[in-house]
Amino acid sequence: MKKIKIIQYINNSNVSRFRTIIQIAFFVLFVYGGYFFINIGQNLPTFACPYNPGSSGTCYLISAQHNLHITWEQLVSFRGLGFITGLGSFVLFFIIFNKAWCGYACPLGTIQDWITRLRKLTLTRFSHYDEVSFKRLSKVKYVFLVLLILIPLGMSNSFFGLPEISDDMGAPFCQICPGRTILPLFSGDTSQLFIDFTTKTTMVMSSLGILFMALFFVGSFFKKRFFCFFCPMSALQYLFSKIGVLRLVKDGSKCTRCGNCSRVCDVGITAIADDITSKNIVKDDCMMCFKCVEACPEKGALDVKVFNFKIFSSTEEGFFKRYGQGDSLTSKKKKDD
């Protein structure tokens, strides 16, 4: 009886509010944790940016780029183990929360959510992509991912006899990542806001970095979670998403295709409503915020599971409670029963 009550309480709860609190906690941890001598690790599946002096960890993308800045000979020698162990620890971190790292832990995601709130306050209309644009733009993050693997390799090796890429590219994605320019600002560090005239390469890359920062601010003002759409971390995470402990599962037989789930989705995934055959409904753009589960009125159509244990399910009662008409409709239903 008690167990049923707990389950009912969780299913009726407002996960979005819980998420906001978790996001703030993670933001403080990743942006200011370093000041409290917290060091979580070097291969985190989220934007814990080492350019930020208060960071308590390091994003895996920078580690991966460093690990791949080696010659072919080194890659197949013991030195190549650095890349494998780095990837291994990334996967270990990742499988615990799966893509919820994006929805709950990513500081850049949290900033985008704050900007969305600001937009709501200013009563500005938000934008969303049509289906064709969505599919096309969705591939951009994979292009970024491939480039951040190939460019460091191209800095130490020659591809097809072509000259090696300039070392000034450094960790190429970090040069354009908004995390490098924005997150240090929260620690009062403005040292990343510059155009580096050291060489032509650094000049171009640092200009792109500032351009992406402007895109990040403006884009996420008009489009919810704008940057997540182009994020190579999201692409990399998706490659391992199937082995994640945390899962978002859909029972297509219970789905009425009302479309509530896709309407509330910040990223704008329509497949979550349209796809009634897949069980694992985590798509590459999904950030596992579980807003879709909250908005689903069909009992058991969408479930959040840890292994095979349900921890949060869509219910009619929970839907009505969260969307404001809970009491009257529930009591009416009871009377009907």
Add this chain to the structure above:
Amino acid sequence: MIIIKNIKKPEYTFISILLVCFFLIQPVVAQEISWFSNMPPKEEKKIVENGMHRLSSIKGKRGQSSIIQWLRKGTNPENAAYVQIPDSLGFNFWLFSPSKKQIEGKLITKGGKSFFTYASKEEGYYNAYLTHKEVLGDTLNVTVAKSEMLNHSCRNGHKLVRGIVGPHIYPEIIPVEIKRKRIFAEDLHYFTTSSDKVEYQFLVNGEPVEGASLTLVTQKNWNKTQKTNKEGKSTFQFIQDYFSSWQELNNREIYYYLLYGEIIVPEQGIYKGSAYSYVHYTTSLSDGYRPAKTMYMSMFWAFVVFILATVIIVTGIFIYRLRRQKIYKEIKLDESNVTNFDTKRND
């Protein structure tokens, strides 16, 4: 001659004494300072820059690289000669790892040039020394060429940085050396840049010495000599030694400097059967420095790019939304047509 003729005897004596004193109090200018250099000779083509500090290295088997440094003589870093260690006794080569263990480094003489190589494995500063002792007249000349080489790879992480970057000295083996003071925020990516004020300490048998003369010579042969204070310390501010045209901007360009110091100490003793009354300590330290990074960074241009980008993107979105706005159009249904249609169908 006329001047000398006109000078009376006591004056002559006085001037002579003054001249002698002048030469005595002048710092002894070392004519041949030995030092380890990271700059490869022009004919060395296989040398590559390696790691964070762009140390010269040669590639070995499986792509593993070994650090290489050459022995040079002279006080001008740009023109100093690459020399070989003379085949005389008294030269000793020492190489220490960051964990202060003596390690094996190869000191090779090839083609009239002496150089040493080693494979760096540990994170931190490797110290190399070439020591030499020789009695000339009544003076024991003790010369030490020192080199500090930082090994770091970001792949190994950045833990316990403060402990790794600290300087190491070996007074029980190395009689004289110059120690660079680490700055407060020094990390494994530290590089001296122009405009930096760097403090050096002159140590004899591990003890600071006052009054030693320290000379800093930059690659373009700008030099400055200072005396060490009571704590054996002397601070030098590095000048901007590199100016280039706009097209050749490169603040990664490393310029080398040579720092050498010396002092003569009255000390009696016997070395290898030869008695001496003075010890002349000479030591050198060479490293690279870069133009100040901030000279090549512009926050102003970043601000301009940011504002421009923001304005362009916002304007683009505004125009896009404006174009997609559907103008209100009142649609009037022609009811007569509907009736006709229905009539036709009924027919």
